[in-house]
Amino acid sequence: MSDSNNPIIFNKVTKDVLVEIEGIVMDQEAWELLRLFYDSECIHFTNAISNIDSIQYKSFPGNFEESSSRDYLFIKVFENDEFWSCQVCLYTDISLLLTSKSKPDFFSEKTVYYSDLEKPGGKLFQRRKIIVGSCIVKVMTKYTGKKLPYGSLLGVRPVKLAMQCVNDKMDKDETVNHLIKLSDIDSKKAELLYNIAVTEKPFLQDDKKAIHLYVGIPFCASRCLYCSFTAYPIHRYKKLVPSYILALSKEIQHTAKWINQNDYHISSIYIGGGTPTSVDSSDLDRILGELTANFNLKNCEFTVEAGRPDTITKDKLEIMAKYKVNRISINPQTMNEETLRIIGRNHTPEDIIDKYYLARDLGFDNINMDIIAGLPNEDIDMFINTLEKIEEMQPDSLTVHTMALKRASRLREEKSRYLSTPDMIVEAMIEEARKSAYKMGMRSYYLYRQKNILANLENTGYSKPGYECRYNIHTMEEIQTIVALGAGAISKFVNSEKNEINRVFNLKDVDLYISKIDEMLKRKEVYLNHL
Structure with a gap:
């Protein structure tokens, strides 16, 4: 790794590239991978099948005679009775395709025999787009020198791939090698996925009567720079809170009636926002009281995302304790005061420490903390300072997010005003976080990825053994239904017999959620009745 004070900064290719795909439909997936190497506006697709004339006039900007500074990427998939194969060729001077030179500058290919599909882990080789993507990544890595830590994997839930291997009785080495062969993933990332799958597996019992609840409270003290969640400033929407709680209570009662009538039980509740x-304390009391009055919460994991210390009071913590909330999050994101101001937090690092110990004094023995690697203007030393302060507090779990430029965030709109953290620095931050978590006696237990995440990395949850968050695991593995209540909440109805997941979205706008609550309940009931 390079010196973190003098990081290597990867500059994307600024040449135009024409992409031709034959034998598989994956324009979107190819674009998602190629934009990690090229400026996105430089990527162009053609429907031409080995037809240079159509490339020249229909799909490529400028004149073909001016193409010497442009790339051409050809992706081909073909099959016979025994196997299917893919080839990826990159020409760094498209005009040479008109000459006798036809050998590509960079080339990669893979072949999958149908007999391999019956072997352990073989189901993964049905994922043709991942395999073709790995050939694209190999070619682009040879061309640019940039290696993607997750290879061709684009999905939110890569642990599912490792879980398939674990379920097929594959050991660690077999799983790691299998994932590398599939996607060209880095070996350390493949090992991370395997370790998480092994940790998650005991939590994934086949309980068809288990339901998880998400309850969304879409208000916040202020909107953080990076945030894209449904979050309305409480000082502007305070008058709507009573009406919102009435609508939410109606949704709680409707859900509880169905669960009780159909003999389901609540495995976990997660209250987020x-x-x-x-x-206010009285409003929090009403919400928690409504939940405990309507659901049997015996043996239930009950999480409240307390989040920002400037919203936590002794009264609110005592109310949570009264209703037997057994897991809370107090989320610093950073322990650097300068960064807190930049991201729009109205509190200090000392406030975080004070509220953490207040919660401990009141008996909370399962506290999570969230931090973000790659926040605007932060360097590696500032991130290490955050880790050291958290180590002093010793939370029971730590969720390490990698900064992502989310579409609905202010940061996305104002990114030119802030310094973006180079990939090598973000990678170093994530490694330091891993070491810190292990030093606190934690292990990784869940992981997910996002679009536009810095350095193409991941978000990882660490916990001390016995403090894993059941809700987080099931959100990722999607084998049990999650009924989501509140504005902007997304339910996932899992029908394991049909092997299908249906997502139902509640309206994001608070006013619309309140006025159209009956319509949403009717729509949701259709899916509940098909479980």
Whole structure:
């Protein structure tokens, strides 16, 4: 790794590239991978099948005679009775395709025999787009020198791939090698996925009557720079809170009636937002009281995302304790005061420490903390300072997010005003976080990825053994239904017999959620009745 004070900065290719794909439909997936190497506006696709004339006039900007500074990427998939194969060729001077030179500058190919599909882990080789993508990544790595830590994997839930291997009784080495062969993933990332799959597996019992609840409180003290969640400033929407709680209570009662009538049980509840503790103590009491009055919460994991310390009070913590909330999050994101101001937090690092110990004094023995690697203007030393302060507090779990430029965030709109953290620095931050978590006696237990995440990395949850968050695991593995309540909440109805997942979206706008609650309940009931 390079010196973190003098990081290597990868500059994307600024040449135009024409992409031709034959034998498989994956323009979107190819674009998602190629934009990690090229400026996105430089990527062009053609429907031409080995037809240079159509490339020249229909799909490529400029004149073909001016193409010497342009690339051409050809992707081909073909098959016979025994195997299917893919080839990826990159020409760095498209005009040479008109001459006798036809050998590509960079080339990669893979072949999958149908007999391999019956072997352990073989189901993964049905994922043709991942395999073709790995050939694209190999070619682009040879061309640019940039290696993607997750290879051709684009999905949110890569642990599912490792879980397939674990379920097929493959050991660690077999799983790691299998994932590398599939996607060209880095070996350390493949090992991480395997370790998480092994940790998650005991939590994934086949309980068809288990339901998880998400409850969204879409209010916040202020909107953070990077945030894209449904979060309305509480000082502007305070008058709507009583009406919102009435609508939410109606949804709680409707869901509880169905669950009780159909003999389901609640495995976990997660109250998120926004920031649930941004509402007044009396409003928080009403929400928690409504949940405990309507659901049997025996043996239930009950999480409240307390979140920002500027919204946490002794009264609110005592209310949570009264209703037997057994897991809370107090989320610093950073322990650097300068960064807190930049991202729009109205509190200090000392406030975080004070509220953490207040919660401990009141008996909370399962506290999570969230941090973000790659926040604007932060360097590696500032991130290490955050880790050291958290190590002093010793939370029971730590969720390490990698900064992502989310479409609905202010940061996406104002990114020119802030310094973006180079990939090598973000990678170093994630490695330091891993070491810190292990030093605190934690292990990784869940992981997910996002679009536009810095350095093409991941978000990882660490916990001490016995403090894993059941809700987080099931959100990722999607084998049990999650019924989501509140504005902007997304339910996932899992029908394991049909092997299907249906997502139902609640309206994001608070006013519309309140006025159209009956319509949403009717729509949701259709899916509940098909479980």
